[in-house]
Amino acid sequence: RNCLGRMLFNGEQQEKSIEKISGGEKHRMMLSKMMLEGGNFLVLDEPTNHLDLEAIIALGEALYEFEGNVICVSHDRELLDAFAGRVIELHADGSYTDFKGTYEEFAEAKASGSL
Numbered sequence: 652r653n654c655l656g657r658m659l660f661n662g663e664q665q666e667k668s669i670e671k672i673s674g675g676e677k678h679r680m681m682l683s684k685m686m687l688e689g690g691n692f693l694v695l696d697e698p699t700n701h702l703d704l705e706a707i708i709a710l711g712e713a714l715y716e717f718e719g720n721v722i723c724v725s726h727d728r729e730l731l732d733a734f735a736g737r738v739i740e741l742h743a744d745g746s747y748t749d750f751k752g753t754y755e756e757f758a759e760a761k762a763s764g765s766l
Contacts, residue, residue, distance in 0.1 A: 675701040682710060691719035699727045708733075728754055 660679070664672075672680065678701045685693060693714075699707045711733030714721055725731055731738070731754040738757040740748040748766055750757045760766050 675703065675706065678702060679706055679710075682713070686713060686717060693717070693719065693721045693723075695721065695723040695725070697725055698723065699725060699730055728758070 660676070660683075664676075667676075669677070669680070678698075682698065698710060702710065707727065707730055711730050714723075714730075714734040717734075721734070723731065723735070735754050736751070738748075738750045738752070738754055740750070740757075742748070750760065750766065752760075757766075
């Protein structure tokens with residue numbers, strides 16, 4: 652229940668049948684389930700799709716507190732900056748940039764040409 656609460660499900664919403672919740676609510680519920688299963692590795696592909704701003708913030712906080720490893724593909728820079736401590740940028744030619752730091756630090760280094 653605490654995990655569902657962290658993903659913005661209040662007491663009444665926690666009692667709803669899965670058939671009666673929206674796509675965004677199903678998305679948040681599945682993210683909560685994955686974090687509760689005790690895994691140490693999450694692979695997320697555009698996890699903010701179908702989420703409203705409040706849910707995106709809650710997801711960023713939950714991922715920040717997650718003790719395992721996360722590979723997250725996202726265009727949501729604020730989400731990435733909320734929890735990422737390492738950024739790997741894949742290039743069209745097959746090469747990559749491996750940067751240890753926040754997304755904001757990565758963006759600043761890239762803009763300054765130091766990468």
